[in-house]
Amino acid sequence: MRVTKAAATENRTRIVQAASALFRERGYDGVGVADLMAAAGFTHGGFYNHFASKADLMAAAAACGLSQTLAETRGESNAAESVRKYLSRSHRDGRGDGCTLAALAGDAARQPVAVKSEFAAGIERLLAVLEAEGADSDCAKGSMRGRSIATLAHCVGALILSRACPDESPLADEILDTCRNEILASLKRG
Amino acid sequence: MRVTKAAATENRTRIVQAASALFRERGYDGVGVADLMAAAGFTHGGFYNHFASKADLMAAAAACGLSQTLAETRGESNAAESVRKYLSRSHRDGRGDGCTLAALAGDAARQPVAVKSEFAAGIERLLAVLEAEGADSDCAKGSMRGRSIATLAHCVGALILSRACPDESPLADEILDTCRNEILASLKRG
DNA sequence: TGTACATCAGTGAACGCGCGTTCACTGATGTAC
DNA sequence: TGTACATCAGTGAACGCGCGTTCACTGATGTAC
Numbered sequence: 384m385r386v387t388k389a390a391a392t393e394n395r396t397r398i399v400q401a402a403s404a405l406f407r408e409r410g411y412d413g414v415g416v417a418d419l420m421a422a423a424g425f426t427h428g429g430f431y432n433h434f435a436s437k438a439d440l441m442a443a444a445a446a447c448g449l450s451q452t453l454a455e456t457r458g459e460s461n462a463a464e465s466v467r468k469y470l471s472r473s474h475r476d477g478r479g480d481g482c483t484l485a486a487l488a489g490d491a492a493r494q495p496v497a498v499k500s501e502f503a504a505g506i507e508r509l510l511a512v513l514e515a516e517g518a519d520s521d522c523a524k525g526s527m528r529g530r531s532i533a534t535l536a537h538c539v540g541a542l543i544l545s546r547a548c549p550d551e552s553p554l555a556d557e558i559l560d561t562c563r564n565e566i567l568a569s570l571k572r573g
Numbered sequence: 574m575r576v577t578k579a580a581a582t583e584n585r586t587r588i589v590q591a592a593s594a595l596f597r598e599r600g601y602d603g604v605g606v607a608d609l610m611a612a613a614g615f616t617h618g619g620f621y622n623h624f625a626s627k628a629d630l631m632a633a634a635a636a637c638g639l640s641q642t643l644a645e646t647r648g649e650s651n652a653a654e655s656v657r658k659y660l661s662r663s664h665r666d667g668r669g670d671g672c673t674l675a676a677l678a679g680d681a682a683r684q685p686v687a688v689k690s691e692f693a694a695g696i697e698r699l700l701a702v703l704e705a706e707g708a709d710s711d712c713a714k715g716s717m718r719g720r721s722i723a724t725l726a727h728c729v730g731a732l733i734l735s736r737a738c739p740d741e742s743p744l745a746d747e748i749l750d751t752c753r754n755e756i757l758a759s760l761k762r763g
Numbered sequence: 764t765g766t767a768c769a770t771c772a773g774t775g776a777a778c779g780c781g782c783g784t785t786c787a788c789t790g791a792t793g794t795a796c
Numbered sequence: 797t798g799t800a801c802a803t804c805a806g807t808g809a810a811c812g813c814g815c816g817t818t819c820a821c822t823g824a825t826g827t828a829c
Contacts, residue, residue, distance in 0.1 A: 385791045386805050394805080410683055412602035415782060429806040430784085437783065478682070484734065489679020492668070492736035493600055503738040503745070532748055533731075533755040537723070540730020544674065546682035548693040555693070558722055565723035569759070575824045576772050584772080605815060619773040620817085627816065 395433045398423040402444040403451070407486035408479040411441055411494065442497040448483030449505025456509060462516045462534070462570055469538050470563040472556070475545050484509075484535075485542040509535060517570075537566050585623045588613040592630055593638040597676035598669040601631055601684065632687040638673030639695025646699060652706045652724070652760055659728050660753040662746070665735050674699075674725075675732040699725060707760075727756050 386394070401422040405414045416437055417427040434440045459465040468474060474481050483505070491502045513531035541562035548555035576584070591612040595604045606627055607617040624630045649655040658664060664671050673695070681692045703721035731752035738745035 384789065384806065385793085385803075387792070388805095391805060410602070410680065412600070413683060416784080417782085425805095426807055427783090428786085428808060432805055484737070487679070488733050488737040489677070490600065492733070493603060496739050499737060499739040499742075503742055506734065506738070506744060506748075529751045529755065532751045533727070536730035536734050536748060536752050537727045538730070539734060540726035540728070543678050543682070543733065544696065544726050544729060547674070547678040547689060548696070549686050549689040552689075552693055554696060558696075558726060561719045561722045562726050565719065574773065574822065575770075575826085577825070578772095581772060606817085607815085615772095616774055617816090618775060618819090622772055 391432075394423070394425070398425070398430075398433060399440065399443045399447045402440055403448040403483070404479045406441070406444055407448060407481065407483060411487070411490045438495050438497065441494060442501050445483065445487065445491070445498055445501040445505070448487070449501065449508070451480075452482050452484065453505070453508050453512060456512050456516075459516070462513060463567055465513075465516065466534070466538060466563060466566050466570065470541055470559050470566070472559065475542060475555070475559060476550075478546070482539070482542065484539050485546070488539065489543065506535070534566060534570070537562060541566075581622075584613070584615070588615070588620075588623060589630065589633045589637045592634040593641070593673070594669045596631065596634055597638060597671065597673060601677070601680050628685050628687065631684060632691050635673065635677065635681070635688055635691040635695070638677070639691065639698070641670075642672050642674065643695070643698050643702060646702050646706075649706070652703060653757055655703075655706065656724070656728060656753060656756050656760065660731055660749050660756070662749065665732060665745070665749060666740075668736070672729070672732065674729050675736070678729065679733065696725070724756060724760070727752060731756075 398419065402414070402419045405419060405422055408414075416430050419440070420427045420430055430440075434443070456465055459468065469482065478486050484502070488502065491498055510528065510531050513535060514527045517527055517531065541558055545555045545558045548558070588609065592604070592609045595609060595612055598604075606620050609630070610617045610620055620630075624633070646655055649658065659672065668676050674692070678692065681688055700718060700721050703725060704717045707717055707720060731748055735745045735748040738748070
């Protein structure tokens with residue numbers, strides 16, 4: 384049964400959003416097309432009315448997830464608050480609605496360039512926000528971008544390493560706590 | 574045709590080493606049991622003479638890969654040299670014989686606890702080496718472990734983000750170069 | 764040391780299963796008159 | 797505005813394929829005497 388053109392685009396968005404969360408939870412290879420469509424409330428056959436391939440959806444889902452991460456970062460008042468939320472236990476334990484970089488950057492390295500391009504673009508947008516958040520600090524303007532890159536890499540690395548340890552293991556928490564303190568100290572240092 | 578007991582254990586090692594490299598290149602889901610056995614020079618049927626399951630091999634391969642990374646880190650004269658090699662273009666572009674953490678920590682988060690335990694153990698051993706390498710610096714002994722954790726997370730995060738960008742993209746190189754400088758500066762700072 | 768037999772590492776065919784993708788079909792939507 | 801028809805979003809069965817795993821078999825190795 385055909386559906387309103389507006390409804391169709393809305394459905395496409397639903398699929399992309401469901402995919403964005405499921406991919407973050409289980410990885411690109413951990414979710415099938417049928418799972419994705421079911422999560423959005425459809426049967427799998429209609430998938431190719433919206434996307435050329437699974438890889439095509441992966442790129443769209445990456446863009447969606449990274450925009451979501453961007454919006455959340457923008458919602459924080461300053462860089463220190465962003466870092467504290469980013470390196471919290473609740474973020475580490477909630478992959479599905481957490482940072483797309485931490486959840487999928489490792490997978491992205493093995494994906495087609497369409498996916499990697501979305502990651503690069505997402506990182507650039509994120510850096511712009513981080514630079515703006517840090518602009519009120521006493522740090523030299525010229526090195527603000529460099530500091531933002533370093534902070535982002537540090538945060539992402541800490542979250543990924545923490546998640547690679549067994550749940551409830553002391554090391555997982557230690558990595559999170561140690562890096563949070565180190566990064567906050569380096570932010571203050573300016 | 575049966576094979577010497579010594580040859581059998583040697584064959585097992587060959588399989589684990591081949592798996593360690595292939596998993597790093599293509600991820601845990603990107604390599605099948607038949608691929609792994611073929612890479613070691615065998616047919617797939619004999620796999621279960623050596624391992625209870627693919628997950629069982631994944632844990633063994635993680636331990637093997639992390640030991641390799643440990644040995645290479647130990648081979649460096651000091652922390653600064655380790656960081657320079659770690660955040661080099663050749664390391665970024667050579668996943669197969671590069672750091673297991675950077676290649677597979679993202680995947681490990683979704684694997685059974687046996688795999689995650691190997692990662693936690695590997696991280697602990699790596700931290701011990703990093704602490705020793707930094708011991709000659711003027712940094713307070715008490716915070717050496719904290720500094721090592723931060724340095725490791727920062728390095729791993731930078732490599733993963735750089736790899737998530739399209740090959741040859743300026744951002745991929747910028748992340749690598751920026752983080753290398755930042756981390757080296759923070760090492761000097763002590 | 765030599766013989767007879769059990770063991771088991773490695774082979775290659777086969778298993779059921781889930782994957783990404785295709786297809787004929789349905790029926791409400793969009794469009795031409 | 798009303799009618800006739802083409803379009804196409806969504807359905808569900810089907811496709812070929814590769815996956816992890818199992819199995820009967822082979823024949824050299826290990827062992828008991």
